[in-house]
Amino acid sequence: MNHKKEQLLLDVQDLHVSVDGTEILRGLNLQVKAGEIHAIMGPNGSGKSTLANVLAGREEYQVDRGTVRYNGLDLLELSADERACEGIFMAFQYPVSIPGISTAYFLRSALNSIRRYRDESEVDPIDFLEMIRSKIELVGIDEKLLQRAVNDGFSGGEKKRNEILQMAVLDPKLAILDETDSGLDIDALRIVAEGVNSLHADDRAIIVVTHYQRLLDHIVPDHVHVLSEGKIVRSGDKTLAQELERVGYTGLGVDDARART
């Protein structure tokens, strides 16, 4: 799958993270190459969302130990907006609304912030509209949604599609989908998955964080990792997800972390 040299895009070593003094990640290791799709699975409370958020740079998450190298950079040194400008994108589990700011304006501001960071020229509203039209079809949303305030009054499905639309426009190197399947019906799930698949590229890695196997019927991962109590306890190929579906987390010898702590 990866034709380029065997260089890691993301290298997480012995990562320990706590929130409000409670340790959530306890020595996590993860290596991701460009072009790969990784699935991170695990029961509630295992630290999946914490991993996604800490990679995206959320401040409430305290890194106690470990290193994260991303594309030759010390990721933990960068602020959240710098990480985004360096090509990290997170599709939110619960996208927030910004009343009074149109989706089009928001997305163009984001794109131009990133372009300025890279010393590229800004995109004017006319060119932007042109460019976004093709992406809209990709995620199957109504163009009118662009004129509505960001996620304000959006249905669950519209919010998730809007996340994928943003991913398509911002063209990240590393995309992290945090429980993107939650709250989606089967049709919406399929559309979102198709959108993600069409963005699969040799120079982009995708990390899919999910509780359930069902999203992985549509987005086929190269690697599957099972997270438990803040550590990866099993890794394998896509068949691991299928096994998990059959026997459940306990069948794999993975307990619900919250039951133990």
Added chain:
Amino acid sequence: MSEAKELQELADKEYKFGFVTDVESDSIPAGLDEGTIREISRRKDEPDWLLEFRLKSYRYWLTMKDPSWAKVDRNPIDYQQIIYYSAPKPKKTLDSLDEVDPELLETFEKLGISLNEQKRLSGVAVDAVFDSVSVATTFSDKLADLGIIFGSFSDAVKKHPELVRKYLGSVVPYTDNFFAALNSAVFSDGSFCYIPAGVRCPMELSTYFRINAEGTGQFERTLIVADDRSTVSYLEGCTAPMRDENQLHAAVVELVALEDATIKYSTVQNWYPGDAEGVGGIYNFVTKRGLCKGDRSKISWTQVETGSAITWKYPSCVLKGEQSVGEFYSVALTNNYQQADTGTKMVHIGKGTTSTIISKGISAGHGQNTYRGLVDVKKGAEGARNYSQCDSMLLGDQCGAHTFPYIEVRNPSAKVEHEATTSKIGEDQIFYCNQRGISTEDAVSMIVNGFCKEVFSELPMEFAVEAQKLLAVSLEGSIG
């Protein structure tokens, strides 16, 4: 970027209008008595009736007490320490803009207000007021062709005394309040505007107020009269140098709309707010009121208040004409130690009168923001309607937002609605923007702009852009 460097950059661009223009000024010494008032009137070569108006106001003011009911914490004002009249020394009487002191023209250029008509946006006529006097008015000849009178108040007193005499004090009587009485006694200049019957004013009219001299108060007077079926849109802007004393700005604005007339009055107020520790800044204590005198007349106030140490004002509408309409759209931002106690009064007198109040208060730093408003439906206001919406946004946990809506309804057919919300700018919203590559500072400004959208959409186009930028600058450094 290191935090220290970031902070330094913010400090550097705090208030960019804080410079002082070095012009020789002609001032009356500080202090106030009848002699001061006679001297102001003499220098302005005023008719006796106006001097009488001033003296009557002054004598009334002497019987009043400096009010203290607003939710603001301020130093007492020593009215004997204020210079009530300061004018840049004129070389001679001005016949055209070419004769305006280049130093003054340059000052206004620096403020982004070009008084050079060729360079000026063709859609806006400007009256520029520097300390106590109007130094230039653009496009007045062109407007005169349509019968529109637009220029300095002093000029209007000389050329159109009958109009000034008829309407001066007719909306805000000198007995109205402490600062209105003071203004009526010592006002020096301001703008006057008259739109004749049936005329739709083809351009935005604008007054730009600049306080320059040290120790002066600015007491301007604005009077706008829109005759039957006429329409006008008017905008005022304000700035002042950075000083560590508090300077008083106590203006009076009166609007009169006759039958079927519409007046839209927009303010972008950016007086010097004081420094980050709350030292200095302008005390902006202003009385603004519009009278919808004729049936179906309409007065709309839009204000964006980002400056001043203390803002204390309630642009109001007296809805006398049947089916007349009053509107108030406000954004008030307080950062650092700024305080604002602002809102409106909608007085429904005529039948079928309607009013709308949209107020957005934003508090950051140690800022205190109060909305205070009155909806007063009188007995005869059959079928009157009001809708009020007051939203507050807090940035950080050291600031405050307060809402005091007063509603008095004496007619049972009236409908009055009031909605209020308070929200805290969310870490989640900021992180969401950050994750899309948008810096925290830009994110805050974007979220706040979204919050204010309903008000900004009421501003004339180019000023809406200006207001958004101003808000961004005023918010700088408000989030850690």
